[in-house]
Amino acid sequence: MNKISIKFLPYGLWMIFFTVIPSLMIIWFAFTNESFEFTLENICKISNHVEIIFRSILFALISTIICLIIGYPFAYFMTKLSKSNQKLCLMLIMLPMWTNLLLRTYAWMTLLENNGLINNILKAISLAPIRMINTPYAVILGMTYDFLPFMIIPIYTTISKIDNSLIEAGNDLGANDFQTFRHIIFPLSVPGIVSGISMVFVPATSTFIISQLLGGGSNVLIGDLIESQFMGSTYNPWFGSAMSFILMIIIVIIMAITNKFDKTETESLQK
Amino acid sequence: MKKLMSMTLVLVILLSSIFQSGCSPKNYPNGELKIFCWGEYLANGTSDSLDIINAFEEETGIKVSVFSTYDSNEQMYAKLKYGSVDYDLIFPSEYMISRLIEEDMIQKIDIKSLKNYSGVMKSCKGSVSGYDPTDEYSVPYAWGTVGLVYNAPMIEKLTNQKASDVVKGWKSLWDKRLEKEIFMFINSRDSFAIAEKILGYSLNTTTLDQINDAANLLKKQKPIVQAYIMDQIFDKMANNEGAIAPAYSGDILTMMKENPDLEYCFPEEGSNIFVDGMCIPKNSKNVENAHKFIDFVCRPDIALENANFLSYSTPIIGAWENLDESLKQNPIAYPPESIIKKCESHKYLPKDINAKMEALWTEIRN
Numbered sequence: 001m002n003k004i005s006i007k008f009l010p011y012g013l014w015m016i017f018f019t020v021i022p023s024l025m026i027i028w029f030a031f032t033n034e035s036f037e038f039t040l041e042n043i044c045k046i047s048n049h050v051e052i053i054f055r056s057i058l059f060a061l062i063s064t065i066i067c068l069i070i071g072y073p074f075a076y077f078m079t080k081l082s083k084s085n086q087k088l089c090l091m092l093i094m095l096p097m098w099t100n101l102l103l104r105t106y107a108w109m110t111l112l113e114n115n116g117l118i119n120n121i122l123k124a125i126s127l128a129p130i131r132m133i134n135t136p137y138a139v140i141l142g143m144t145y146d147f148l149p150f151m152i153i154p155i156y157t158t159i160s161k162i163d164n165s166l167i168e169a170g171n172d173l174g175a176n177d178f179q180t181f182r183h184i185i186f187p188l189s190v191p192g193i194v195s196g197i198s199m200v201f202v203p204a205t206s207t208f209i210i211s212q213l214l215g216g217g218s219n220v221l222i223g224d225l226i227e228s229q230f231m232g233s234t235y236n237p238w239f240g241s242a243m244s245f246i247l248m249i250i251i252v253i254i255m256a257i258t259n260k261f262d263k264t265e266t267e268s269l270q271k
Numbered sequence: 272m273k274k275l276m277s278m279t280l281v282l283v284i285l286l287s288s289i290f291q292s293g294c295s296p297k298n299y300p301n302g303e304l305k306i307f308c309w310g311e312y313l314a315n316g317t318s319d320s321l322d323i324i325n326a327f328e329e330e331t332g333i334k335v336s337v338f339s340t341y342d343s344n345e346q347m348y349a350k351l352k353y354g355s356v357d358y359d360l361i362f363p364s365e366y367m368i369s370r371l372i373e374e375d376m377i378q379k380i381d382i383k384s385l386k387n388y389s390g391v392m393k394s395c396k397g398s399v400s401g402y403d404p405t406d407e408y409s410v411p412y413a414w415g416t417v418g419l420v421y422n423a424p425m426i427e428k429l430t431n432q433k434a435s436d437v438v439k440g441w442k443s444l445w446d447k448r449l450e451k452e453i454f455m456f457i458n459s460r461d462s463f464a465i466a467e468k469i470l471g472y473s474l475n476t477t478t479l480d481q482i483n484d485a486a487n488l489l490k491k492q493k494p495i496v497q498a499y500i501m502d503q504i505f506d507k508m509a510n511n512e513g514a515i516a517p518a519y520s521g522d523i524l525t526m527m528k529e530n531p532d533l534e535y536c537f538p539e540e541g542s543n544i545f546v547d548g549m550c551i552p553k554n555s556k557n558v559e560n561a562h563k564f565i566d567f568v569c570r571p572d573i574a575l576e577n578a579n580f581l582s583y584s585t586p587i588i589g590a591w592e593n594l595d596e597s598l599k600q601n602p603i604a605y606p607p608e609s610i611i612k613k614c615e616s617h618k619y620l621p622k623d624i625n626a627k628m629e630a631l632w633t634e635i636r637n
Binding site for chain 1: 457
């Protein structure tokens with residue numbers, strides 16, 4: 001027992017210094033003001049920005065759903081490929097992640113601009129150019145693109161770990177392909193879906209640079225608002241912390257709901 | 272035992288990296304200097320410029336041990352106030368200088384010890400535009416004005432009028448014919464300043480009614496604005512992504528070099544003059560070296576190098592005199608007295624006004 005605790009000491013210290021204490025500091029800041037007195041003012045002020053919170057959640061939700069719609073079939077069909085092709089696919093998915101997120105977003109900016117690549121191609125084949133940059137759609141596109149790998153990879157991992165004998169048993173009992181998928185593969189891949197959803201939804205809710213670069217600064221998200229409290233012309237870490245605190249709570253609630261879904265699904269399978 | 276060893280090793284490495292900054296190499300006998308500066312704001316040897324830091328180190332034997340950069344006054348302020356670093360020299364803008372003075376975060380500079388101070392243009396000094404009433408806390412480093420940059424062919428196409436007849440002042444940013452071809456500043460202060468100038472108010476107004484008027488004007492503009500941006504303006508205007516934008520004079524010069532279709536207009540309603548100064552934070556440990564650096568940068572030959580590197584205007588007369596004739600006479604970089612008279616500099620606004628403005632701005636952009 002003692003040996004184990006020594007082994008975990010560095011990790012424990014790391015967690016305490018870089019996760020627990022900072023989180024406590026956020027909460028402390030959220031409930032104090034400049035002169036370190038207890039106040040609920042910061043939390044109350046958030047009610048002025050309900051629209052921004054709602055939009056952040058909506059955008060994150062939409063891009064999570066799109067990621068799921070694109071990612072699930074992709075992950076499923078990937079498992080059907082030969083081992084070497086699977087490896088190749090995985091590498092291609094990871095490839096964009098080797099590039100910095102900011103750079104990828106800038107790349108989208110040059111693609112979507114009024115005189116960007118896409119519109120130039122449209123013009124070249126004498127089609128009318130479309131206004132894409134600085135719209136909410138561009139922000140959702142950017143989020144979906146940036147976070148798609150985080151959806152595909154956990155789903156792929158869970159599906160590829162499904163015991164093939166289960167599928168064979170299903171086939172022996174006369175299940176067609178759809179029934180096999182509906183009753184065996186899909187329920188067993190739910191844990192992958194759940195972790196995929198949380199890995200996309202959480203960073204998407206708190207993203208800020210994508211909305212600034214692709215949304216033209218007029219689709220303000222909660223991440224932008226928090227950033228402006230620390231970097232903007234009103235330096236207000238107290239309100240910024242309150243926003244971060246509320247964001248944490250929202251994320252915890254949503255995670256709890258998805259995890260519950262995960263549990264019921266696995267339980268129903270065990271019956 | 273092994274584990275204990277490795278853990279002590281880790282600790283030793285960690286601690287040594289903390290204390291490393293304490294020892295300086297032998298070839299710099301005169302101590303060190305920690306600079307906190309805007310990014311790309313000091314000639315650094317690229318594109319045929321002089322590496323000022325290097326030249327300073329060689330000449331004075333002072334090691335510039337820290338050179339960090341920031342991209343907003345607020346970021347700099349936050350690091351200065353809440354960070355654990357002690358910088359010796361910072362480059363705040365005028366409104367931030369007045370705030371730092373008010374909050375007792377910078378110290379008086381011994382102006383008399385600066386040999387080159389006499390060469391500083393009067394019009395840039397804090398006592399003239401009011402950000403440093405006694406000229407004791409800051410030495411001007413660079414300055415400029417805010418103006419309009421527009422894409423002449425685009426405007427002519429959209430309005431069927433001569434571009435210089437369309438763009439006369441800030442009002443053009445509200446011109447419905449230019450719908451979705453307009454860019455605005457993303458920061459509240461600069462955007463409110465534009466609206467306030469149209470309404471004929473001071474850009475330092477603290478009257479709530481006037482601020483609300485400005486907010487309403489900005490709200491009306493929002494549907495025709497393509498994007499609220501800051502640094503992306505260079506690429507956007509260079510690639511014909513929009514027809515008109517407000518910008519800083521130095522940036523406009525850079526943009527016009529890249530895209531020959533771009534033209535400049537000084538807004539008839541008047542505008543904002545900005546000055547970035549050099550200041551020494553209260554907790555500086557190398558005050559004397561900071562003075563040496565300020566004096567070095569004010570020396571005409573060094574200031575000239577800087578002026579050619581930066582697109583912003585130099586406040587050093589001796590440097591301005593030796594600029595290329597084309598830049599020296601350029602009304603964008605060095606506007607005539609009559610235009611400077613129509614300009615106002617930002618002052619630090621009271622906290623509640625600032626917060627109000629920021630809240631309104633978030634609401635407008637939403």
